[in-house]
Structure formats: C-alpha cells, structure tokens
Amino acid sequence: MRLAPPMLIAAGLLAGCAATPEQQAAQAERDAGHAAELAQQLDGFTAGDAQACLPVNTTRRTRYYGDTILYEVSGRLVYRTDTTGGCNLERDDILVTQTPIGRLCRGDIARTIDRTSRFQTGSCALGAFVPYRKTTEG
Structure with a gap:
C-alpha cells in the first residue's frame, strides 16, 4: 500500500x-x-475526604511535585490536587488560574506561562482537593 x-x-x-x-x-x-x-x-499528615473546591484566600503557599500541587493553608493543613498533566510545573513556569467565584474547583483549567517570554507553555485540569492534616503526636 x-x-x-x-x-x-x-x-x-x-x-x-x-x-x-x-x-x-x-x-x-x-x-x-x-x-x-x-x-x-506529607509525612506526618493524614489524608481527609476529597473536596470539590478550595477557597483561594486561605492558601499561603503553593508547591509543585510533578503533576501534583500542594496548597499550604497552615503548618498543620495542606490540600493536594493531582492535575491531568500538561502544566509544565517542573519547569519553573508560572501557574495561572482564574476563579471569579473565589475558589478553585475540580475540573478548573490552569495554564502555565514561561517566566521570561510570557508565552503559554501548557494547561491542565485540577483534580479534587484532598485535605492533609498534621497528625498530633501524643
């Protein structure tokens, strides 16, 4: 053929x-x-029930681990969301989310922007938000 x-x-x-x-x-x-x-x-933290949304005004720090994002609320509470991939989070790009309702929700689309050129480098969907609470030591 x-x-x-x-x-x-x-x-x-x-x-x-x-x-x-x-x-x-x-x-x-x-x-x-x-x-x-x-x-x-996440060592020393215990996972809770997944939530559909996360209020963005409560987070004070964001960290990236491959396709996973951790939103730190306090030293005792973080939220984990696993993305669909494609956001280039390991390249030190800027993560851009738009939320007119003041919270990020499962299925929201996040974009990544190159720090120098400001061109979009990727996009991904956010997953459910799983709270992890610091385990109290007795």
Whole structure:
C-alpha cells in the first residue's frame, strides 16, 4: 500500500514525538523523585475526604511535585490536587488560574506561562482537593 506524501509527513511527525527509551527512563526517574519529595512533604499528615473546591484566600503557599500541587493553608493543613498533566510545573513556569467565584474547583483549567517570554507553555485540569492534616503526636 502506498501512502500519500501528506500522510508520510504526518506519520513522521508523530514518530518524532515518541519518547526514546532514554527519555522514558529520565521521566521515570523524575517521577520517582517527585513521588519521594511528595511523600516526605506529607509525612506526618493524614489524608481527609476529597473536596470539590478550595477557597483561594486561605492558601499561603503553593508547591509543585510533578503533576501534583500542594496548597499550604497552615503548618498543620495542606490540600493536594493531582492535575491531568500538561502544566509544565517542573519547569519553573508560572501557574495561572482564574476563579471569579473565589475558589478553585475540580475540573478548573490552569495554564502555565514561561517566566521570561510570557508565552503559554501548557494547561491542565485540577483534580479534587484532598485535605492533609498534621497528625498530633501524643
């Protein structure tokens, strides 16, 4: 079967987008590092029931671990949301969310912007917000 030239070009572009084994190994290593950092950050905290929304005026700090975002409310309370990916959070881009109702909700779309060029570099959907409370030691 003979492919038309445009189809060959499209097939070549798709093949060029496929990750090499080295890139896949590097990504797996980054993912393992993010998982270890996240586990360390949440050590001593207990997860609660997931919530659909998070009031943005209560958060004082945001941290990124791969496709996971932690919103710190206090030293004893953080909220975790897992994104759909695609936000380039590990590149030190700026996370931009728009919330006319004063809270972030599951399914809201977040965008990332390059710090230097101010061009959009990605977007992702936010997941449910899981509260993690510091376990009191007896």
